[in-house]
Amino acid sequence: MNAHDLLWGMAPDQLPADAPAWAQQVLLAGQPVVVRRAVAGAGRVAVGVRGSQRGERLAAEMPVASIKRRCSPEQLRGEGRAELAALQALHAVTPFMDSLGLSWGPTGGVGYQLATGIAVLHHGSDLDLVLRTPAALTRVDAKALYQALCAAPCRIDLQLETPYGAVALAEWSGASKRVLLKSRHGACLVSDPWSALELSA
Structure with a gap:
């Protein structure tokens, strides 16, 4: 996976414990997260959650096993x-x-x-x-x-x-x-x- 790829499948309970409500709503709605340029733990990929407002951005890690769909910029x-x-x-x-x-x-x-x-x-x-x-x-x-x-x-x-x-x-x-x-x-x-x-x- 490369930076900017969009990934579907992350669940709200995979967010950090202090994640804001808007981030949980994004995942509950089935929206994708975007791969970001950072080192993640074993079996995980660094991602960012995008909210509806410009200031709503959250860094997180998604288990690779949870990925259901991937979309690259080229697509x-x-x-x-x-x-x-x-x-x-x-x-x-x-x-x-x-x-x-x-x-x-x-x-x-x-x-x-x-x-x-x-x-x-x-x-x-x-x-x-x-x-x-x-x-x-x-x-x-x-x-x-x-x-x-x-x-x-x-x-x-x-x-x-x-x-x-x-x-x-x-x-x-x-x-x-x-x-x-x-x-x-x-x-x-x-x-x-x-x-x-x-x-x-």
Whole structure:
């Protein structure tokens, strides 16, 4: 399982003892949790529970044995309600993203709404995307990609998923010598997000 995957099957009694009522209601309603980037215990996966309000987010761990269904960002490519800018943007960038020849898909609110049918987006919502980049993406190519996405109907936040974690396209396409790499072990500044040597240094 990868960060941003949606998982169904977690039960309310698998939440932390001090979990808020809204989180229990989310699971009682059969809604999915999202895989997050963190280390979990044996036989468990780190997940986040998403509520209806922006501030309603809860970190938890889900037993792998409880997973009934999994949905990755790559599986979520529907158009949804065309009047919402974030979904218009997804439709607009799909041909270009497909042309890259790499696995990609929507995450965040867009991915959640497409997977569940629950209206979590609004007219000011951004479009969050993940692009799987097993091989290094040059800064020149990153800048070209960033500029191409700037023409979309809303702001796009694209994360480049490397073998060692994720880095924001906006950062990697910029001028900073070091960028923030987010991995399951935490976040650190690196000059090459595709280098295992930096992480072990």
